[in-house]
Amino acid sequence: MNTILLVDDDQYVIDGLLKHVPWEDMGIRIVGTAGDGEQALEQFRESKPDIVITDIYMPKMDGFQLTEAIHEIDPEFPVIILSGFDDYANARKAVTKGIQHFLLKPPSISEIEFVVREVVQQLNESKERDELLSSYVRQQDIVQRSMRELFFRDLLSTRYRREELPWQRIEFMELPQETTVQALTLSLIRTEGRTRTEERDWQLLRFGTGNIIREVLDKRLEAYSDLAAEVIAYSDKDFVILFLGGASMDETVGATIMEASTAIVDNVLQYMKISMLGGLGTPWNGYEHILDSFLESQSAIETAEMNDWNRIYPFTEKAEPEEERLMPLDLIRKLNDAIFQKQLQEAADLWQELKSNRAFVSSSLPGLKGVCAGLISAWRTSAWSSAAQASDDETGLEELLVSLNRNATAKGLIDWMDEQMSRAIAQIKENLQGKKSHALIDRVIGDFIEKCYHQNITLEEIAAKIHVNRNYLSQLFKKITGEPFVTYFNKYRIEKAKELLSTGQYMVYEISEMVGFQNSTYFSQVFKSITGISPSEYKR
Structure with a gap:
């Protein structure tokens, strides 16, 4: 439904328009009335109507001044003039102000209805054109994005000479004719042993990772008009980002690319809890060298596999014997x-x-x-x-x-x-x-839990001392005892704490330290979770 604002300093005219004109039948809703131009302009800014009907001669600001002010905001906005004077000069002035509809007072209901319906029709046609144009632009954008992804995927796997590149398609995709390209490969670290349900979870995580990559790039590259990035979901675990710059990339652009790449790794780790390896190829001139930079990024990934995760590794030439x-x-x-x-x-x-x-x-x-x-x-x-x-x-x-x-x-x-x-x-x-494996766990219990319960010792330290893998020892401990190491260790400590509490010789905080807890509050929490009561209640 379209909306209208009525403006006239004669309340009798306003009342007549409100009472006698069939606004609802025409699909019109009245959003307000005003008695002068200044009040009308204020209401126009607040209510944003689709049409304004205004008198010419009003205090403070007349109808022509009001129209000028409205057209400064929206040059195509439809204003209908109501004039109490059969004045050719006013009609001519209305035309020069971009006013297409001019009614003499008192207009008949049919005249008002005819003019308003004509304006509404023009508005609807304009909206339809705008929607059609917007739809075309959206569709073109979708087509361009799809074509760009196919184009760059092809360049990641096939080597072309410059004269073999599809230049007409490059122009249609609104890509620059001359560009410097640099490839970044991000390889997600996927854990083993996923079930079908976990496979769906992985795909959701991968989708979220892609969104984070695009959001970070949009934010980081916003200030650089000559630097863009294309994100390609290359495989189930790999994303390839192609940075497209001007004719050359200076040190500032290179630093920006490295900062953006590092920010991606940090954000994905923070929000998706996924580790990754990043390999960054060197800049090359021309689309035909995308494959070269991509292969360099893959080589850098191999270097990254030997080092820490969650870092970007630039490609460097290696000359090993x-x-x-x-x-x-x-x-x-x-x-x-x-x-x-x-x-x-x-x-x-x-x-x-x-x-x-x-x-x-x-x-x-x-x-x-x-x-x-x-x-x-x-x-x-x-x-x-x-x-x-x-x-x-x-x-x-x-x-x-x-x-x-x-x-x-x-x-x-x-x-x-x-x-x-x-x-x-x-x-x-x-x-x-x-x-039996019981002997190993018996050793852990006898030599470490029972003898060292008062110390801040971890399963990792125990594994190192008896020369076994930490994960293997953890799983074996749970298999033999039926409980994880931490649970078993805490229960043993609490049993010792109960013995000390029964003597009545120590404060709670002293006992917490005596059985290996460095924080008495945490000790109380663990005690209550195991026994169902606090240390103070047990002491009583």
Whole structure:
């Protein structure tokens, strides 16, 4: 429904317009009335009507002045003039002011209705044109975005000469003819062992990550008119960002790209809790060199796999001697032999040596996967050939190899393999010697929990002292005792605290320190969660 503002210093005229004109039948709602031009202008700004009907001669501001003020805000706004004088000069002046409708007082109802319906029709036609144009612009934007993504995806996989590029399509996509390109690859670190439900969760996280990437880029690049970025969801775990600059990228632009890239990593880690590796290629001139910068970013990712996560690694040329990049085959062969011959201590020592070997950890991810798959097969064969049978819940070889292949980085693979080796050696020891894993947990309980409960000791420290993997020890502890390490440890401490409380010789805060709690408030919380009452209530 369209709206209208009525302006006249004669209240009799206003009342007549309100009472006799069938506004609702014409689809019109009256948003206000005014008795002079100044009041009308104020109401116009507040209520934003679609049409104004105004008298000419009014105090403070006449109808022509009001029209001028309205047209400064909206030059196409429709104003209908009501004049009590049959004056050709006023009619001519109305035309010069952009007023297309001029009525003499007193107008008939049919005259008012005719003029208002004509104005409403023009408004509706204008709105339809605007909506059609807006729809066309939106559709064109969607088509352009889709074409740009296909265009850049193609350039990430196919090398073109400059003369082979689709220049007409580049022009239609409103891309610059001359540009400097720089590729950033962001590889999300995906954890292993996801179920179908978790797969859906991963896709939601991936979608949210893409939104964060675009939001950060919009904010960071807003001040740079000659720098744009195209975000491409390249694979299930990789995003490729193509920075498009002017004819060249100076140090300021380069610094901006690095800051934006780092901000993306920080925001994704903060809001999505996803770690990633970032590789940044060097700037190249021309779309035909997008593939070059992209391959550099991929090479930088390989470097990132050997170092810390959640950082951006710029591409640098490496000139390592060929022999430094060869797999340490003799060491790998010795480790396989030690596993098959069940020389457990030697196997453990050789693995430690292998995972510290520079040539091994700097090898390609596919090469590392091949070596680790061979080691997994070796120890599984050794474990199964033992007289003792593996436990029912032991992971099968096929499932282990699937889990191995899910590792997306060299660092993640080596950490995963370290845990598997600890499991393997413990399993083989148990099968060969007929010992139960209870002995290891009994040692943890006897040597560390019972003797060191008053100290601030962690499972990680215990694992390091008895030379086992921390994750393996945590899972084994829960399997044997039925409780996580922290829960078991806290319960033991609380039992000791109850003994001390029963003596009546110590304050609560003293006992909390005596049983290993550095914070008496936290001690009270743990005490109540286990016993159901506070230390003070137990003391009474």
